[in-house]
Amino acid sequence: MVARDESLRPWDDDVWEAGNWKMNPQSVSEASTLGAAIASSFSASTPAEVAIFAPAPFLASTLAAVGSSGVQVGAECCYHKAKGAFTGQVSAEMVQSLGVHWALVGHSERRVLFGDDDAAVNEQVLNLVGKGMGALLCIGESQAQYEKGEAEKVCTQQLNKGLAGVTEEQMKNVVIAYEPVWAIGTGLTCDPATAQKVHASCRSVLASMFSQGVADDVRIQYGGSVTPDTIDEIMAQPDIDGALVGGASLVAEKFERIMNFKV
Numbered sequence: 001m002v003a004r005d006e007s008l009r010p011w012d013d014d015v016w017e018a019g020n021w022k023m024n025p026q027s028v029s030e031a032s033t034l035g036a037a038i039a040s041s042f043s044a045s046t047p048a049e050v051a052i053f054a055p056a057p058f059l060a061s062t063l064a065a066v067g068s069s070g071v072q073v074g075a076e077c078c079y080h081k082a083k084g085a086f087t088g089q090v091s092a093e094m095v096q097s098l099g100v101h102w103a104l105v106g107h108s109e110r111r112v113l114f115g116d117d118d119a120a121v122n123e124q125v126l127n128l129v130g131k132g133m134g135a136l137l138c139i140g141e142s143q144a145q146y147e148k149g150e151a152e153k154v155c156t157q158q159l160n161k162g163l164a165g166v167t168e169e170q171m172k173n174v175v176i177a178y179e180p181v182w183a184i185g186t187g188l189t190c191d192p193a194t195a196q197k198v199h200a201s202c203r204s205v206l207a208s209m210f211s212q213g214v215a216d217d218v219r220i221q222y223g224g225s226v227t228p229d230t231i232d233e234i235m236a237q238p239d240i241d242g243a244l245v246g247g248a249s250l251v252a253e254k255f256e257r258i259m260n261f262k263v
């Protein structure tokens with residue numbers, strides 16, 4: 001068994017519900033208001049750890065808005081280089097200096113729109129865990145791959161490539177998010193039983209790559225059109241340890257219901 005790094009996990013729960021705001025909040029004030037609202041509905045009785053992945057310009061203000069609530073704040077992407085002539089990029093060091101300890105890696109929008117291939121994803125994961133930060137690695141198949149029945153195959157490849165070179169010890173700072181691309185922002189939530197099957201397959205891949213202990217301990221979130229109406233059935237699946245939520249994380253009341261899922 002791999003002991004979790006509790007400095008990155010202030011709450012002793014197995015479940016992690018995370019909001020990915022993407023490029024949606026348009027101002028410091030909008031992000032801060034949303035962050036404060038989410039933080040105010042988070043309490044000791046919330047059955048999950050909670051994190052918000054915010055746009056880089058709003059990380060500091062979102063951290064201030066959530067204050068000491070226990071809601072964690074992460075970055076949406078960190079380039080793997082520490083410093084240099086990389087116009088427009090944000091480094092792990094930059095966000096770490098703000099007090100941010102987590103970043104998303106390999107979100108399908110990064111892969112499809114910005115060319116983050118498996119090699120780039122792997123560099124970002126290695127960079128983050130090498131610095132003691134946490135990496136939330138997103139994987140998932142496209143619609144065409146889904147229709148060909150390739151979900152498990154694609155996820156296996158993305159895990160193998162994205163986590164190449166990561167040590168068993170570093171896996172304590174890795175969370176996986178299975179996000180079928182065809183379900184993102186479409187209202188088409190993956191059938192929970194199908195998602196469970198892919199999650200179980202991912203866990204078995206991680207057992208082969210690392211150990212059964214890592215596979216048992218790692219948290220695997222589901223993402224893709226999660227809403228207050230779908231969260232309970234998703235969370236009832238044994239291998240689903242939380243949700244990575246896009247659109248519904250932009251509405252505090254919706255995200256509050258997701259945080260307080262019922263099983």
Ligand SMILES: O=C[C@H](O)COP(=O)(O)O
Binds near residue numbers: 179225
């Ligand atoms: O990172 C979050 C996912 O892309 C899901 O987004 P969504 O909940 O808007 O479908």
